[in-house]
Amino acid sequence: xxxVTQSPTHLIKxxxxxxxxxxxxxxxxxxxSWYQQALGQGPQFIFQYYEEEERQRxxxxxxxxxxxxxxxxxxxxxxxLLLGDSALYLCASSVGTSGGTQYFGPGTRLLVL
Amino acid sequence: GQQVMQIPQxxxxxEGEDFTTYCNSSTTxxxxxxxxxxxxxxxxxxxxxxxxxxxxxxxxxxxxFGEAKKNSSLHITAxxxxxxxxxxxxxxxxxxxxxxxxxxxxxxxx
Numbered sequence: 444x445x446x447v448t449q450s451p452t453h454l455i456k457x458x459x460x461x462x463x464x465x466x467x468x469x470x471x472x473x474x475x476s477w478y479q480q481a482l483g484q485g486p487q488f489i490f491q492y493y494e495e496e497e498r499q500r501x502x503x504x505x506x507x508x509x510x511x512x513x514x515x516x517x518x519x520x521x522x523x524l525l526l527g528d529s530a531l532y533l534c535a536s537s538v539g540t541s542g543g544t545q546y547f548g549p550g551t552r553l554l555v556l
Numbered sequence: 557g558q559q560v561m562q563i564p565q566x567x568x569x570x571e572g573e574d575f576t577t578y579c580n581s582s583t584t585x586x587x588x589x590x591x592x593x594x595x596x597x598x599x600x601x602x603x604x605x606x607x608x609x610x611x612x613x614x615x616x617x618x619x620x621f622g623e624a625k626k627n628s629s630l631h632i633t634a635x636x637x638x639x640x641x642x643x644x645x646x647x648x649x650x651x652x653x654x655x656x657x658x659x660x661x662x663x664x665x666x
Contacts, residue, residue, distance in 0.1 A: 485656030547598040
């Protein structure tokens with residue numbers, strides 16, 4: 444039973460570029476949440492997808508967008524990258540939207556130069 | 557937005573010593589979760605507390621939720637090198653939006 448998987452593991456981009464990160468949830472999970480974790484800080488909630496719709500959003504600009512596919516996998520897109528977008532991007536999956544444990548993936552480490 | 561503060565920010569202990577991290581909020585919390593993140597790793601869910609005064613144990617780890625539901629603690633008895641990492645408290649709001657605390661980084665000296 445595979446856990447949460449994310450790709451790529453590492454990524455280097457330059458300012459102004461766009462990036463797409465991918466997440467496959469744990470088997471049986473239908474909800475995906477995305478978090479940004481800057482170095483030395485706790486994860487910050489970006490948004491959550493359930494039934495292919497964005498259900499909740501944190502305090503992130505519209506440059507951050509996402510998508511969920513019928514197979515429950517998800518993508519996080521970031522446009523017009525800034526240096527401050529350099530962080531570990533974590534995906535977490537769970538069952539439904541009202542409870543249950545979130546399982547985090549290994550993350551994608553993004554460096555913006 | 558509602559924030560949860562953790563103290564201490566860093567803690568170095570000798571292997572075998574006890575360790576405690578505290579999580580504090582200025583407002584009443586509906587729940588508190590605890591996560592562990594190993595160096596270079598991702599957060600791993602440890603436990604969730606929802607009841608006032610609740611105490612739960614997992615082997616050498618003891619989790620407590622304050623009577624007023626404004627604070628929580630994680631106590632590790634007789635630390636081991638495998639306990640190294642950052643411990644986060646977190647609050648689940650709404651669906652699955654989890655707001656993480658500032659974290660306590662634990663270093664265990666062999």
